[in-house]
Amino acid sequence: MDAISIFGIDIYWQGVVLGLCTFLVIGIFHPLVVKAEYYFGTRSWWVFLVFGIICGVVPFFISSLFWGALSAIVGFSSLWSIGEIFDQRKRVIKGWFPMNPKRKHEYPEDSLPYGGKL
Secondary structure, eight states, rough: OOOEETTTEEEEEEEHHHHHHHHHHHHHHHHHHHHHHHGGGGGGGGHHHHHHHHHHHHGGOOOOOOHHHHHHHHHHHHHHHHHHHHHHHHHHHHSSSSOOOOGGSSSGGGGGGGGOOO
């Protein structure tokens, strides 16, 4: 069912719902990147790569345009997150985001706040 008829007017809803889903996917991936860098550092990039490739290939096998597009959006958001993981590390070094005290040895010594004492 592509349209909903309201008062004799066909309303096509899939584009709006897909836009909302895109907004939510972007909103979900931001904290995922922050948490992944905090707990695992930049070595978590390959998880985003594998997930992105899987979600990017799935639409080739889905006949629904809506679900295929949503899968591709999630996949490409995951691939975009690879770069964001490395950018997040730079933001941590600048002091814009908290550094995981268990992983402070992974950062340059001069970038550690308070002389390396967290």
